[in-house]
Amino acid sequence: MSQMAAAAPGAPGTNGAPVLKACGLGKRYGAHQALQGVGLDLMPGEVHVLFGENGAGKSTLISMMAGANQPSDGHLEIMGERVELATVARARALGIRAVFQEFSLIPHLSVADNIALGEESVGTLGFLAKSAMRAKAARLIADLGFDLDADALVSQLSRGKQQMVEICKAVGQAPRLLILDEPTASLTEHDTQALFALVRRLKAAGTSIVYITHRMHEIPEIGDTVTVLRDGRQVATVPADTEADALIELMTGRTASDIYPECARRPGKIRLELKHLSSACGRVKDASLEVRAGEIVGVAGLVGCGKSELGQTIFGAIGTAAGEVLLDGRKVVFRHPADAIRAGLWYSPADRKHDGLAMMRSAFDNIGLSSLMFGRNRGFFRRPGQEGRLVSELSRQVEFPFSRAHEPVSNFSGGNQQKTLLAKGLAQDIDVYVFDEPTVGVDVGARQAIYKYFSELSARGAAILLISSDLPELLGMSHRLLVMRDGRTVAGFGRDEFDEHAILEQFF
Amino acid sequence: MSTMTIAKSATPASPGTKPGVLPWLRQHRSTAVLLFLFIGSLVIFSIFAPGFLSLENLTNVGRQSVYLLIVSLAQLIVLICGGLDLSVGMIVALASVVGASVMAQVLAAMPDSPTLAIVAGMAAGLAAGGLVGLVNGWGTAVLRIPAFMMTLGSSSVVFGITLFISGGVPIYGLPPEFGNSFGFGRIYGVPIPVLVALLMVVLVYVLLEWTRYGRHLYATGGNLRAAELSGVRTRRVIIAAFAVAGVLAALTGLLLTARLDTGESNIGASLPLESIAACVIAGVTLSGGVGRALAVVVGTLLIVFVQNGMNLMQIGAYAQTMVIGAILIFAMALTRR
Numbered sequence: 001m002s003q004m005a006a007a008a009p010g011a012p013g014t015n016g017a018p019v020l021k022a023c024g025l026g027k028r029y030g031a032h033q034a035l036q037g038v039g040l041d042l043m044p045g046e047v048h049v050l051f052g053e054n055g056a057g058k059s060t061l062i063s064m065m066a067g068a069n070q071p072s073d074g075h076l077e078i079m080g081e082r083v084e085l086a087t088v089a090r091a092r093a094l095g096i097r098a099v100f101q102e103f104s105l106i107p108h109l110s111v112a113d114n115i116a117l118g119e120e121s122v123g124t125l126g127f128l129a130k131s132a133m134r135a136k137a138a139r140l141i142a143d144l145g146f147d148l149d150a151d152a153l154v155s156q157l158s159r160g161k162q163q164m165v166e167i168c169k170a171v172g173q174a175p176r177l178l179i180l181d182e183p184t185a186s187l188t189e190h191d192t193q194a195l196f197a198l199v200r201r202l203k204a205a206g207t208s209i210v211y212i213t214h215r216m217h218e219i220p221e222i223g224d225t226v227t228v229l230r231d232g233r234q235v236a237t238v239p240a241d242t243e244a245d246a247l248i249e250l251m252t253g254r255t256a257s258d259i260y261p262e263c264a265r266r267p268g269k270i271r272l273e274l275k276h277l278s279s280a281c282g283r284v285k286d287a288s289l290e291v292r293a294g295e296i297v298g299v300a301g302l303v304g305c306g307k308s309e310l311g312q313t314i315f316g317a318i319g320t321a322a323g324e325v326l327l328d329g330r331k332v333v334f335r336h337p338a339d340a341i342r343a344g345l346w347y348s349p350a351d352r353k354h355d356g357l358a359m360m361r362s363a364f365d366n367i368g369l370s371s372l373m374f375g376r377n378r379g380f381f382r383r384p385g386q387e388g389r390l391v392s393e394l395s396r397q398v399e400f401p402f403s404r405a406h407e408p409v410s411n412f413s414g415g416n417q418q419k420t421l422l423a424k425g426l427a428q429d430i431d432v433y434v435f436d437e438p439t440v441g442v443d444v445g446a447r448q449a450i451y452k453y454f455s456e457l458s459a460r461g462a463a464i465l466l467i468s469s470d471l472p473e474l475l476g477m478s479h480r481l482l483v484m485r486d487g488r489t490v491a492g493f494g495r496d497e498f499d500e501h502a503i504l505e506q507f508f
Numbered sequence: 509m510s511t512m513t514i515a516k517s518a519t520p521a522s523p524g525t526k527p528g529v530l531p532w533l534r535q536h537r538s539t540a541v542l543l544f545l546f547i548g549s550l551v552i553f554s555i556f557a558p559g560f561l562s563l564e565n566l567t568n569v570g571r572q573s574v575y576l577l578i579v580s581l582a583q584l585i586v587l588i589c590g591g592l593d594l595s596v597g598m599i600v601a602l603a604s605v606v607g608a609s610v611m612a613q614v615l616a617a618m619p620d621s622p623t624l625a626i627v628a629g630m631a632a633g634l635a636a637g638g639l640v641g642l643v644n645g646w647g648t649a650v651l652r653i654p655a656f657m658m659t660l661g662s663s664s665v666v667f668g669i670t671l672f673i674s675g676g677v678p679i680y681g682l683p684p685e686f687g688n689s690f691g692f693g694r695i696y697g698v699p700i701p702v703l704v705a706l707l708m709v710v711l712v713y714v715l716l717e718w719t720r721y722g723r724h725l726y727a728t729g730g731n732l733r734a735a736e737l738s739g740v741r742t743r744r745v746i747i748a749a750f751a752v753a754g755v756l757a758a759l760t761g762l763l764l765t766a767r768l769d770t771g772e773s774n775i776g777a778s779l780p781l782e783s784i785a786a787c788v789i790a791g792v793t794l795s796g797g798v799g800r801a802l803a804v805v806v807g808t809l810l811i812v813f814v815q816n817g818m819n820l821m822q823i824g825a826y827a828q829t830m831v832i833g834a835i836l837i838f839a840m841a842l843t844r845r
Contacts, residue, residue, distance in 0.1 A: 315737070317736070317737055336736075336739075336741060337736060337737050337738070337739050338739040338740070338741055340739075341738075341739040342739075347737065349734075349737055354731075354733060354734075355731075355733045355734055355737055356731075356734050356737070357731060357734055358726070358727055358730025358731040358734055358735070358797055359730070359731065360730055360793075360797050360798055361726060361727070361730045361797060365723065365726065365727070366734075368723075369723060369724075369727050369735070369738045369740070370738040370739045370740070372720040372723055372724075373720060373724075373739055373740070374739060378720075379720065380719055380720050380721070381718055381719055381720075382717075382718050382719060382720065382722075382723070424738065
């Protein structure tokens with residue numbers, strides 16, 4: 001750790017200039033204001049927690065601090081001097097390192113090679129000093145107290161271990177400011193404690209730390225100051241020992257009724273039922289639930305708790321290891337998504353870019369894809385007139401502009417991409433839906449349209465399982481809510497029992 | 509690809525804008541480049557190559573392009589679903605040798621029924637090609653071997669089989685009716701191979717644009733995971749794509765056999781590269797999901813025109829390969845930016 005102490009500027013406790021100062025920072029994407037007027041002072045030796053819902057602007061903020069993104073308004077100052085962080089390399093040169101949720105590791109290189117990447121040491125003849133690099137990496141790992149093998153291939157490590165390699169890369173160069181984006185989301189308890197110990201040591205050496213977390217209990221444990229963001233605005237900056245209740249109130253402050261439509265609950269018979277379902281991938285361990293016709297059942301839980309895998313297992317995209325799926329009381333086994341769609345069950349995936357849409361193809365092609373096999377216009381030869389009518393009708397239902405249906409999906413905003421994805425699910429006779437994170441990266445206007453579409457579906461008698469990491473959305477939309485933890489359904493709440501604290505407690 | 513997306517989203521196209529020439533060019537850059545190269549080469553050769561525009565020469569070009577055209581259509585189908593077929597050339601040779609052997613043996617056994625020999629030989633050749641395609645598709649879709657490696661390996665295996673069957677020498681003894689019809693025959697003055705190729709263009713066009721299978725093919729190549737989650741059985745789609753490509757390549761082998769009047773094991777070696785070039789010039793992406801049949805027809809004709817024009821200008825074969833390669837790189841440079 002001596003190397004860090006030597007390089008880190010300022011002694012602990014110096015109340016000098018902030019390491020990084022954000023002045024009126026804002027970011028606009030087209031018409032969408034992702035962030036506006038954020039002012040922060042990151043002091044040496046301070047752990048500054050950023051807290052807010054998904055889409056509140058946390059990621060935008062840190063990406064600008066790390067040089068991955070440029071502000072549209074305002075500017076940044078480092079040690080009192082105004083800087084332009086045009087690239088990540090520039091930010092690194094100034095001592096800013098970030099560990100994002102998306103890793104920058106080379107899968108086929110070893111842990112040591114990854115840690116040394118970009119800062120390889122060379123011997124006298126210009127060849128790589130492999131053993132020296134390996135020894136250095138091993139020293140760093142031991143110093144940090146992580147449970148990592150320097151020779152292991154990164155591709156063979158779990159997500160949590162990869163996270164640790166990423167952290168090693170970041171702190172190996174003794175940063176002045178370290179940004180950690182939900183670092184504990186995939187760490188075990190042991191590694192989390194090692195990470196906290198590291199954070200405390202860096203803190204003592206005067207490093208300033210920006211820490212994003214959704215885990216309430218980590219805030220007083222590790223943080224000094226909390227900045228709460230909501231809808232791109234800085235709501236408050238308060239000490240980290242502020243009551244959790246107060247923080248949640250600051251975070252969710254909006255009036256729920258504004259964007260969530262009324263969903264009358266007239267539950268019919270049980271459509272979908274899971275009995276002790278476990279998935280072949282091991283992420284779903286014992287999940288039981290039931291969804292009735294005309295009912296929206298929410299599934300909440302941390303990222304990685306297995307709720308997305310639950311949806312895919314029901315749909316046949318992931319194999320079933322144990323337990324049963326019942327549709328209308330009959331046991332069903334879906335070996336392929338095609339079986340599920342034919343039986344009247346639809347799953348709308350969370351990651352629209354990778355799992356949902358062919359981005360280079362038109363919205364028209366994407367929307368009509370499964371209808372050719374399962375929809376009203378099924379048949380070997382396409383019938384363009386009928387197909388056109390179908391797509392235009394569906395576009396109207398999800399409020400997608402049909403005039404743009406022949407443009408490739410990659411041209412669209414997140415909202416319109418999501419509407420395209422949702423329209424796909426309407427193109428065939430389906431009345432049991434599983435929606436996985438249906439509003440990720442979608443602006444408020446599109447959200448409203450999507451929620452309206454859910455309530456219309458539900459009013460028509462569809463059974464909807466709504467999987468989401470956005471708790472306010474679940475509270476606003478679902479008739480009942482289940483919490484998943486470690487692949488198990490651990491708690492259920494009726495609408496009249498909805499209480500954010502009680503539900504959040506079940507997450508951990 | 510991501511930079512492209514960002515550039516596009518930065519200038520949002522308002523829904524009501526009138527379609528102008530410039531936006532169309534920007535949207536269809538690869539089509540524009542293809543037409544530019546095609547018309548440009550036509551103009552150049554009609555000026556500098558003596559007799560380029562004569563009916564005789566154009567018929568000649570049409571006949572020459574048949575073989576590359578059908579193989580390019582095969583390549584197109586595989587490229588759209590996200591694959592690549594390096595074995596098309598060796599399938600051509602295999603179909604030639606298998607078809608010729610069966611024809612020669614059936615004819616030797618029953619000299620009075622050449623039609624039966626032709627039908628049996630063609631069926632055997634097409635089946636052999638389809639079988640190789642099935643194996644390619646199975647390796648790619650089920651064993652998840654990258655199409656590049658799978659078809660590279662299978663083309664070596666197929667070449668060996670072809671040499672085994674033929675012993676490395678041409679196979680003679682084909683019914684003369686075979687060459688007279690499928691090699692040199694004409695209907696209303698149009699060579700039969702050209703008619704066969706046109707029929708294949710129509711069939712492939714309909715398959716890609718007007719059938720459910722075509723949509724599934726584009727969806728599988730465009731985003732395999734999304735297609736799978738939309739209920740498309742992507743394994744079957746991929747296997748079928750390779751099988752269809754194998755049959756088309758085999759058809760080419762049989763047409764060549766009719767033209768040469770012998771079964772040959774040493775034909776087709778240049779076809780994998782030329783067919784990929786024809787597709788890529790026509791705007792087909794190697795990552796899958798994009799490509800049109802009619803554009804591939806133009807891309808193939810471009811390559812054959814350039815070869816023919818340079819022949820007429822008495823430019824040697826060495827220079828010709830250089831020019832073809834340069835055109836490919838040039839076309840890429842124009843479309844990629």
